[in-house]
Each structure stands twice: as C-alpha cells, then as structure tokens.
Amino acid sequence: MNQLEIKLNSYPDRFSENSLNLTITNKINYLYGKNGTGKSTIAKTICDQHYDKYNILLFTGFERVVGENERLDAIALGTENTEIQKEIEIVSKEINEIYSEIDPPETGKQNLFSKLNVAIKNLQKHEKLLNEFYTNAARDIKNKKYDNVNIAPPSYNKENFINELLNASILTPEEIKTNSETLSSIEKYATKTFTVTNTKLDSLLNNINEILNSKVSQRILLKELEENIRKQNFAKEGFEIHEHKVDEICSFCGNQITDERWNQLANYFNDEVKKFELNIDQNINLCISNIEILKKTELIEKDNFLKQYAANIDKLNLKIKYSLSQYELFYSKLVESLKNKKRNLFEKSPKLEIEIQEDFSSIISEYETIIQENNEFSKNLNKEQEIAKNKLRYNEIQNSLNGINYTNTLNEIEKLKFIKNGLQDSFDQKKTQLNSKITIKNELILKTKDEKKIANQINKLLRQMGVGSFALELIENDIEGQKGQYKIKGHNNEIRPITNLSQGEKNIIAFLYFLLSIENPENNQKPKIIILDDPMTSNDDTMQYLMIGEIQKFSRKLNDSDFLLIFTHNVHFYLNVRPNTAIKYKINGEDKSHYIKFGNYHLFSNGTHTTIKKIENGKHDFITNYEMLWKELIFLFESDEPNLMLNVCRKISETFMHFTKKGVEAFYGDNLSAKKLFDVNQHSLDDFDAEQNGKTKFEIIDILKSLFKENNATDHFENYFKVK
Template sequence: MITGISLKEIATYDRDGAEFQDLKKINFIYGTNGSGKTTISNFLSDTKQNKYAQCRITWQNALPLRTLVYNKDFREKNFGNGQIDGVFTLGQATKEEIEEIEAKVKIRQQHKQDWENRKETHDKKVSELAIHEEDFRETVWRDIYKKNEGTFKDAFSGFMTKENFKKKILEEYASSARTLKTREVLTEKANTIFGQPPTALNLLGTFDPEKIIALENDPIWQKKIIGKADVNIAQLIQRLNMNDWVNTGREFLEETGDTCPFCQQNTITSNFRDQLESYFDQTFLTDTAKVGEQAASYQRETQNLLAILNQITVTEEQNAGRKLDLTLFKAYVHTFSTQILSNQEQLNNKIKEPSRSIELISVKVQLENISNLITAANDEINKHNQIVVNFARERQELVADIWRLLIDDHQAMLKQFVDQKANLEKAIKGIETTVRTAKQNYHTVKQEIINLSDNVTSVQPSINKINKTLRAFGFRNFEIVPSPEKNKYQIKRQDGEIAETTLSEGEITFITFLYFLQLCKGGLSEQTITEDRILIVDDPISSLDSNVLYVVSSLVKEIIKDIKKGSGSIKQLILLTHNTYFHKEVSFIDGRTKDCADTAFWILRKNSSQSELQAHGRKNPIQTAYQLLWKELQNRQHSSPLTLQNTMRRIIEHYFKILGKLGDDQIIQQFEDQDDQQICRSLLCWINDGSHTIPDDLFVEQPEDVTERYFEVFKKIFEHSRHQEHYLMMMGEPS
C-alpha cells in the first residue's frame, strides 16, 4: 500500500512541493481544474520518467504493488485506435464447438420468446389483482371507515390509512369469532369508554427502620466509660469526677514531654505516664472506639433515610394524582429531622465525654407513622392501577366488538373480494411456475453459450461482464464485441455498425471506465489476474451525464466496500475529482457513519500558480451549500446581524418553503399561542427586511441581543413544527 507521495519541481508543484502523509486504504482528493490532480495520476502511472526525478512514492513495508491508473491518458491509450486490448487469455474453440454455439443460440431465442409470452400473461394477472385490491381498498374506506368514523373512530386507531384499514378488515374477517353485539349497545359503550384513559401510578419506596432503632437502643450510650479503678491515680480522678478532663489532657503529653500541660512544671515522670496508660486501659479504648463507630453509623443511616423521604416529598409535590397525605407526611418528616438533629448533638457530647451517660430520643414512633402513610398510599395506588388495567381491558373488548360488527354488516362484500383474490392468486402462482421454468431454460442455455464462448476468444468473459453492466444501467444502443484481431474488443451499434467514431465523449468515458474496472479485477495475462493492486482514479465522471454520475459513484462505492472488508485483490484506492457533487456522492456510505479509520480526505488548491495541499484526516471537508448555511448559524457570534438575517431566510425558504411547500402564514400557524405568532411574524419580517434592503443607521445600531432573541424564535419554528431533530442535527447539538 502507498503510505506517502511527495511531488516537487513538476508542473504546478514548486521546490517545496506537496506531500501526502499517512495515506489510508481509501483516499479522496478534491481539487479544482488545474490544481495538480492529473500530475499526481500521471506520476503514479509511470514513476520512472525523468521529469519526476524529485518526486517520491513511499510503500508500506517497502513492498511495491501493481498500480492501475485511470485518467485521460488511459482513455486515449485504450480507445484511441478503435480496438481495445482483451483483459485475459483463454483457449480457442474447435469447428464443432462453433456449430454447437450456433444451435444453442437458436434454442435460446425460442426459450426467450416462451419466457416473454408467459411473463406477459403473468403481468396481466398481477395487474388485474392490483386493480382488484385498489377497488376493494377504496370501497372499504368509503363504505366502512367514512361511515363509522364519527362514532367508532377511536377503534380505528393505528389503521387510519386506506391500506392499513384494508389489511385490518381482512384480518378481522379471517379470524373474528366473537359474539355479535348490536350497534346501539356498542355506541352507548363507546360514549363511555372512548376518551382520555387514566394512567398508572408508581408505587412509593418503602424502608426498614430496624437498624436505626437498634442503634438508638445500644447500651453503649448509657454506659459511663471511665478508666481502671485499681491504679494509684484512679481514686483522685474519680473522686474529682475529672475522667474526661484528664483523658483530653493526656493527648497533649506527647507534645509537652516532661512538662505538665496544666501547671507548666516538669512533673511528668515515666511512672506517671505508666499510671495514665494503665488507667485508660484497653477496655476504655475499645468502648470509646465503639461510641465513635456507632455514632457514625447512626448519622449515616438517618441521613440516608432522610434523603429518601425528602425525595418522596419532592416527587409527590409534582404528582397531581398522588395518593399520599402529603401534609401529614411532611410534618412527620420534619419531626423526624428535628429528632435526629437533637440525637446527633447528644452523640457528639458522648464522643467528647465518654464518661457521660446519654439517652437518645426514640424516632420509632415517627418512622412508624411515616411507614404507615407510605403503606396506605401504596394501597391506594394499587387500587388505582387495577382500575387502569381493567379500563384497558374493557377498551380492548369494545374495539374487538366494533370490528366484529363491521364484519357482519359487510359480510357479502368481503366474501366476494376474498374469493376472487384467492382465484387470482392461485392463477398467478400457477403461471409463476411456468415463468420460472421458461426463465431457467433460457438462462441454462445462455450459460452454456457463455461457457462455450469462453473458448471462442480470449476476451469473451470480460465482454459479457461489460455488456451486462451497460444493459443494467440503460446503455442498450451499443455493446462490446470481439474484434477480428485476436484478444481485442470493438464497440458495435445494434445495427452492426462499428461505433469507433460515433460515440459521444461521455459514452467513451463510461465504456473506458467499465473496461478499467474489468482490468482491475483481472489482467492482461493469466499470471496477473490474482495480483494485489492499487487503484488511482482521476475524474471518472468527466463529460458524463448527471444520471451516469450515480452509476459511476455506485460502482466505485462497491470497490470501497470490498477494500474496507479486505475482500478481493484491490488493496487501496486514491480518488481524485473536481466535481463536488460526485465527491459527496462517492464518499457517502450511510447516514450513521461519521468517519472511518480507513478513510482520509485531502484538498488541493492552486495559490499563485503553485499547488498547495490541505489534509483533513477522517473529516470530509466538502459540504453542501445548505450545510454551510447552518455552519454560519453555529458561528453566529463571529458574523454580522445582516449576514445572519440572510442565512436564516435562506434556510427557512429551502427547508419549509421549497421542500415543505409552506408559506409564511402556514409557518406562523405552527405556533398555537397568538403572542408567539406575532413574534414569529416579526422574525420573518425582520429577516426578509434585513436580507433584501439596505438598513438605515437606526437599524444597524440595534442591540446585539436582538439577533439572539430572533434566533430563539427561529429555533422555535422547528420545535413547533415538530422538526426539532432536524434543527439539532444541523446545529450539531445532542438530541
């Protein structure tokens, strides 16, 4: 694969030149005429010419591959003398084989005539069936739908087009076995059930208060945590009740050394330290640690529960159909919140003074009250949802009964249609069998002729493929035929005239491109057929009609797909073109793929008679005029208000007026609110005035926020007309 191309001191490339780096499997190079595209294709066609002495080509792993170049030189070389080289070589036929082919041709003609006759009969029956279907579709729409939509329109939901309604009525005719009810009964029931249905409600979340209750009842809160009593200093500490005070003070001994943190004298001896350590023993440390852990657990559990309850409050405040007694619920939650704040203060005191005995306020009653409210609300929600379920079932039963009534009212008409359709389909199926047989006979003999023709001349397989493509895309007034000269092609009209000098430039271009595609898949000898190769295609749509442009782009896209999949012998494509429409068409794969690691885009420009190269990586730089208008809006902060007025006008005209066939009044009517309609009308006047007239000084000096206010109305036009997704896509905003 080619990974780099350097062009210097040739044609429009100066001493600095241009260099393609990191070429991919698929490479699109856009450039206007004269920008240097042909120089690239000519260089790649024959890199050894002296004039390309300063140009270089870099191969992946330094392994060159066979390079096939399609450009103007290729067309002139292969179609300049009326004869075209064959793509590959096969054996020669004997006299007996030629006679056998001639006999097969006659048989093939007979099978073709038989196939055409049977196909004509088949098409007539198919057309008759289509007319029968169309008449029936119009009849049921007129006699059933229109006459019943006033009373039973809700029953037709999902089937309000002629085709869907026809399919539904036939489906019900074939399967309905319900008990028939009178029109009067169904009409009365429809007046009750058809309307705005109730919607299901979500259950409220429940909680388990046991863990919080267990934490509140932990005996550690009432336990007085003090030091060991059999230590010398214990009697004084406990008599003065300064257990917590000494415990706090001993934390400073590590910093003061022998100096007492209280009297500032050097009274701290090792013996005193030992007595302190003995007094505040492991039991003391374990209990104080438990106080901290349980206090943290209590805070975590209560805060988590409070967050859940607050969320229920917020959700239910916005729920118009709530079943929860929200006033009482909020009161209980507030009390619960106050209680846990008081308890938290108690816990903090216990942590600071372990010798203190505390008793927490019990939140059990409040949590039971809250839980009871939630349970009661969920019971009501379940009852409501059961009503919703029953309502849906009743509505479903009513719809089925209505269809049963309609079937009974039109039983004779439906039976006549179904019976006649069955007869026509049976006849068509029988004829299809004979058509397939006649077609298979034709193709069998045709394939036998092709197989035998492979031995008549070396070029017949490629002839067949090129002619097949020509016919497939509507070129039927000429074809490729073997030349009297061995392994050569000729172009012949239907009347037998050799078309060497009468083909148009576009026809020659198209034929040479088809020949090039065959050459890409084959070779001029059997030895080169399976070689890996690289394709260089330079403006294959030159002189072609616009409809053929689609054909060429379709053929190129098939090659691109094969390259990406790694199938076939073509390993890389470099496509050069000056046609922006062809560039967009051939580089477009589908509407979802944004970029591809196997694809690269480049632009060639001519600046002061010298070619300049711009690399765009995976991003396609060629955009339509409509896309560029939206790009202006994306960058509106850097554009003048006058430019934006014209831009918004052109977008509205293209999307709503040209494509959507909507006038100004129809656009304005998309807004339901009258004030919004006036704002929209103001916008349309503003952008039309700003894009068609020269504004006076007063207009020019309007505040900049005017533009943004009108831009918001421009956005709302798409929202109110239900085209918001198009707006978001074109503005590059997430949907």
C-alpha cells in the first residue's frame, strides 16, 4: 500500500503535538478546514518534502493558471503562460513607466523628456547668445582700426575669436598709444649724433677758486687808502674812469687831479693789478663763451625717429634742456664771482662752493640706445607691427568679454550643461533600460506555449454544462508573436473585456486547464501528487457543479500510484465533491465503507493550534454546515476554549432560528443576557484580541442547553452535543 508521510515538525507553533505527523494512506483524500487552519501550509510541506519522488501538481486558484494581458485585453492560458504573462505584465509596466519618462508628456505635465527638453532649450538659448556674441565681437574686431590700420585680417571670424580668448589682455592707454603708433610707423633710421661741448668743470672751478683766493699787493702806501678796501676799490675805479690829462677834474670832489696824484695812483695800481685783472677777465670770457656755445646746442629732432620713440626723445630733450640750464647757471655763478673778485682785488674772496653738474655722457649713452632700438625696430618693423596688431586685438577681445561679464556667462552655461548632462545621462540610462526590458519581454514572449487544444476542450466542457456566458477565442498572428493568449467571447459572440470576467469564471477556466493539463505526457514521468488547495472560490451553482463533476470524473481515472488531496473550507463543496458516503466498496472481496476507501479529514483550530482528525466513520463526519458547527463546538469544548465557543454558539443559535422560523425575542425570551454573551466576541478563531468573557466552558454549554430547553428542543441539543 502506498502511503504519504507529511511531517509538520517545522510548525509546532501552528499544529498540535498529535498532528505534527500526518500519514496519508488513501489514494483520494478530502480535507476540510476553515481558513487559517493550515491547509496551504500542509500543501506547501508536501511540495517541499516529496518533490524528488513525485511530480507534484498544485492548484491554488486562477492566479497561477490564468493571467491578464492588458496589451491584448486577453487572458494568458496555462501555468507557464500565466507565469510568463505575469513577468510580461511586470516588464510591460516597467516599459510603460520608462516610456512615460522618455516620451513627450501630456499637456501641463512634466517628465524626464520635458525636463531634458527644457534643459536643452535653456542651454541652446545661452549658447546661441554666446555664439552671437562671438560672431558680433569678431566682426567688430575685424572692422576695428587704429591709425587707419586694421588690427585683424579680412578673414577674421568667430573661430579665430574663440581661439584667441586665452590671449585676451587689457592694455593701458599708454600701451594702446604705443602699439597704435607702431601700426602707422614707416621705417626710419636715425644716424645724427648728438654733440655737446664737454668742459672739465672741476678743473675750471678749481682755477676760479685760486683766483678768488688771491689778492694784489701795493708797491707804495697811501695812508688815506690803507686798510680800507672800499676806499681802495673806489680809488681804483676813479683811476680807471678818469683820463690822465691836464685840468682833469675829479667827479667826486670837483678838484683838479694833479700829475703828482696821477703818479701816486699809477704806482699804487701797478702792472701786477693789471695782470690779475687780465686773468680774471680771461676766465670771465671763457665762461661767457661756454654759455654761448651751450645756447647753440641743438635738441634732438624727434621726426628722425619712429613715432613710438617720440615720447622717449621728448624726455631726453627735457634732460638736455635741464642739463644745459644747469651748465649755464654754473658758468653764470663763476662769472658773477669773478666780477665780484675784480672789484675786490686787494683782499682774498671766499671760496666758491657749488655742485659740479654732471657731464652729458649719460645723455649721450641714452641717446645712442634709443638710436639703436629705433633702428633695430625699423629693421623688424613688419614683425613689430604684427605684434602690435595682436596686442591691440587681444585688448579689444578683453574689452568685449568685459562687456558681457564673460566669466559669469561661462559659469551659467557650465551650470546649464551640468543640469542637461545629468538629465541626458538619466535619459540615456532609461533608453538603455528600455532596450533591455524590450529584449527581456521578447524573450519571454518566445517562451509562451500554444494551448489551443486544451482551450478547445475547456470550451467543449463549458458548452456541455450549459455555460454560454463566455468562451475562449485564440488570438492568432499577434504582432509580438505571443502564444497562448485568448480573448473572451460573450454569449452574443462579441468580445468581452477581461475586466468583466468574474473571479468564478477565471477560476473555472484555470481549474479546467489544470485538470486537462495533468494528462500532458510531461507530467507522467513520475507518480503524481495532485493537490487542489481550496479550488472552489465562487458561489455560482453552475460553476460549483461543473467543478465537482470534473473532479469526480478525474478521481475515477486516477492511477493507483498517485495521490489526490482536496483541501476546502467550503462545507457544501466538501459534502458534494465526495461520492455518496453510504456506498459500499469491494476491497479484497469485502464490503468496505466510504471512510475506508477514501481519506476524510477535519482540521479544527483552538485559536493557536490546529488539530487534524481523520474521520473513521460517518458518525464523526457531518452532512450539513449546521452539523459542522456542532462538531466545531464539541472540539472547542474538549480543547477548553470557552472564549472561542461563544461565536460558534451564536452561529448555532442563528441557524436554528433560521430553519425554525423563530425571531430573536422568541428564541432568547427573557434570557437576553445569553444573546449579549454570544455577541460579545464576534471574531475569528485566531483573533487573540478578543475580549475575555469570564465564563467556563461548562457554564457556556449550560446557557446554550437552557436556551434549547426553553425552545422545547432539548432532544435536538443532546442529539448534536455528544461528549464524553
């Protein structure tokens, strides 16, 4: 006998200790349990523990078998197609999200495309203004003239301007003037030498000081003139201005000058005086002569030089003028001192202390340097004019840049470039992602399978059961090549939107596909475990009976090496999916009951742990939903869960009132506290926040029993509530 061991030891927090090991010995098994009692956990455990020896086929609803294709407004049929369709839908959504960023947005909305477009336009606007500036500035510089000479060639354009930006440099007004003059200059070679008489002033000054330090000694003594320089000079001057003749009258005293007086004065002012005076006069004449020579000295003619040296020549001429004036002043002081000495021959004069003027050597050297530079410049005039043009042009470039605050303009453009490049990178990344997603989608589409045969069988079964509300219609020649996609055709042969397909309709399509696909040869390589995990999700009677009928037909064809486990929370489904429990079966020549032939299990929860009970005979089973409530109440009573018993008591009371047509007041009578008690916690079994009622399980059962007694239904109570 085949048996299936299911070890639930990994879930001690969910299953009671006596339910941690479940052994399935029947080929076909029916397991009933409310939601939350661990049905899906058991199914998952079977998959985890027996995948190596068995081909496990699990049905958990339409989600894994029927997928929605929003692009085609169709369904994807088949487990693989559905799984692939889920991936396709995810990728398609991602593709659409990318398109929503990189395609032009709706009016008034923003996305990556619009932000990039704005950034590009802002950058282009600023770059256009900058390029216009380059063009206009280049044109202005091309037409700019200094001294009627162009500073740029006729071909000068924007590119030339941009290439010279790094050379931009402002010139001073003086530099502009100099370079401008260079442009209009013609070759001039200066050859005239500057000449000036150079006198050794120190020797001359020494000679004059010797004269000043000398005096004339008298041969005879005139008492009236003795030791009186003023009188001596007065007498000498009188001697010189009067004539030695008879009857010559003295201009001072008015007396006649006698011969004796003439002889006395002649002896007093002798030849030594004359010789001394002659020496003085000669030196005076020398100084005056030098002054006259200096006055005739010609200044440097600047017209003999290039314009750019005119200022240098002017400066040099000022130096020459100054030096000449200083020379003249020097000689004039010498002349004045000699004249004073001539009037004071008979005593020593003070030494003359004056600064000796530098000679013209430095001026001549500077002049020769200017001549050399001028001539060299003339020799290289073409080259120098080109340099001058460049400097003036670079100056104009800098002026143009200053006019638009060029640095701030470049910074703004760099900022806009940074923004644009960041958005462009994001945009390019999105496009790369898009291409990758499209490739993934195409690869997924290639994996889809054509399920036309099974789809036709599903349509046939639906027609046989009288289901005309919908049928599957294959989509052929899909432009993306996707297979296994079906439109939903309504009863009027018009295509229905998949959004109008109910969960029950989706579920029956998925269920029929699941059963029909089991026959696929790929599933026959190993024994099979077929698990139907709560297959019934719809209250539609037609769908329920269609599903029940197909399960029963499938069960009859099941191989002995296979297992079928049907989990459900639906009492109606549990009761009707099974064969008639009263039928006897021949097993080894003996009549055996339904409970020997098939595995029947009930899963009860006490709120924290689930207990799995195998139903050995009919008296432990239930045949109605109402009977199931009593079974649950007994389980909770035996598990000592008084709080959870209240909700079941309420449902039992409501069901009893329903089929006896009694109202609340008639059923509860004066015992409204019982109704209040049963209504205290209308929670699910696993709601741990439920209020504690304070009643024991015995007190609760006594209250329920008293209600049935007051409604003349004590036998009814005792028939259902049978505990040890």
